[in-house]
Amino acid sequence: MAGEVPNLAESKLRALVVDDNLVNQMTHHKLLDRLGIQNDVVCNGQEAVDVHCSGRNYDLILMDMEMPIMNGIQATKILREMGIESKIAGVTTRAEEEERKEFMEAGLNYFQEKPLTISKLASKFKY
Amino acid sequence: MGKFMQGYLDEQFMELEELQDDANPNFVEEVAASYFKDSARLINNIDQALRRGPLDFNRLDSYMHQFKGSSTSIGASKVKTECTMFREYCRAGNAEGCLRTFQELKKEHATLRKKLEHYFQVQASDQLCVINQLQNMC
Numbered sequence: 001m002a003g004e005v006p007n008l009a010e011s012k013l014r015a016l017v018v019d020d021n022l023v024n025q026m027t028h029h030k031l032l033d034r035l036g037i038q039n040d041v042v043c044n045g046q047e048a049v050d051v052h053c054s055g056r057n058y059d060l061i062l063m064d065m066e067m068p069i070m071n072g073i074q075a076t077k078i079l080r081e082m083g084i085e086s087k088i089a090g091v092t093t094r095a096e097e098e099e100r101k102e103f104m105e106a107g108l109n110y111f112q113e114k115p116l117t118i119s120k121l122a123s124k125f126k127y
Numbered sequence: 128m129g130k131f132m133q134g135y136l137d138e139q140f141m142e143l144e145e146l147q148d149d150a151n152p153n154f155v156e157e158v159a160a161s162y163f164k165d166s167a168r169l170i171n172n173i174d175q176a177l178r179r180g181p182l183d184f185n186r187l188d189s190y191m192h193q194f195k196g197s198s199t200s201i202g203a204s205k206v207k208t209e210c211t212m213f214r215e216y217c218r219a220g221n222a223e224g225c226l227r228t229f230q231e232l233k234k235e236h237a238t239l240r241k242k243l244e245h246y247f248q249v250q251a252s253d254q255l256c257v258i259n260q261l262q263n264m265c
Contacts (some may be wrong), residue, residue: 022161023197030146030154066192093196115139115200118146 006122009036014057017041018048018075019064019091024114028062028091031121044068045075052079058086062116065092065103073106080107091116132246135239139202156247162201163240169194170233177226187225188217205235 015037017028025041032039040056042048044067061079065072076088089110090103100111112120132140140155147154173190176183195210197203209232216224 021193021196021200022165023158023200026154026158026161027143027146027200030151034146034148066189093192093199114196115142115202117139117142 007036011036013037013059015039015060015062016048016051016056016058016086017062018043018045018067018072019062020044020067021064024064028116031116031118034118035121045070045072045078048075049078049082052082052084057084061086061088062091063088063108065090065099073103076103076106076108132242135205135235135242136202137204139200141202143202158201159243159247162197162203165197166194166206166236169197170236173229177229182222182225184217184220184225188214191217203236203239206232206239209235 015032017025017032017039019025019028019041020043025043029039029041037060040051040058042051045063046069048061048063049070063072063076067075070078072090072092076090079086079088087109088107089112090100090108091112091114092099092103093114104111143155143158151157169190173187173194176187176190191210191213195207195214198207198210209228213225213228213232216228
């Protein structure tokens with residue numbers, strides 16, 4: 001991996017990983033840890049909504065598209081309707097144009113194709 | 128990673144190795160264990176779905192989407208390629224193509240599993256050698 005890994009611990013950023021896949025949960029959690037970003041992990045869009053209803057908020061949400069119970073598109077729409085202004089990055093292996101458009105229109109700030117890497121994530125935190 | 132794993136794992140696996148640190152010294156092995164547990168479940172689901180006629184291509188595609196997602200995250204390039212091909216056959220409603228590709232996928236998956244088991248064993252014994260050498264120096 002070229003270049004130094006930025007340490008964002010001092011910025012006290014918080015992130016939420018929303019993904020039903022355990023491998024993705026582990027890797028995204030670890031990626032954020034390595035950047036010094038505190039993060040929580042939930043398994044689907046409904047849990048992402050619930051965690052915000054409980055009063056928690058985040059600077060960045062990594063939102064998978066296809067999940068059971070509530071998918072990323074629906075969850076993003078609901079979070080925006082709730083007034084959540086966090087940066088939401090849509091993260092998926094699905095990258096067909098129409099699906100990407102639908103996901104973006106739900107309220108994403110970014111779209112990021114999997115797999116996520118340190119450099120892809122770090123580029124989202126240009127403070 | 129070496130020639131032993133070449134072609135089976137792509138640069139994403141190296142990204143995972145970069146994440147391994149003193150706080151999580153077995154991170155990659157833990158991710159691999161989760162991957163194989165999850166993929167065994169998916170293989171079983173797909174196997175059962177392929178035995179039912181007529182084939183539910185939407186369900187099969189959904190399972191394979193999950194499989195491709197995990198495979199992408201661990202860097203399992205050959206398995207990922209077979210997942211992509213399977214999904215194309217699903218979209219074309221090609222049952223024979225799905226069955227054929229699934230057999231290939233299972234072979235690649237089994238090969239990857241053996242290679243990774245060996246890889247982690249070698250790593251563990253390398254680490255033991257280092258510890259023994261350090262102890263001998265004291």
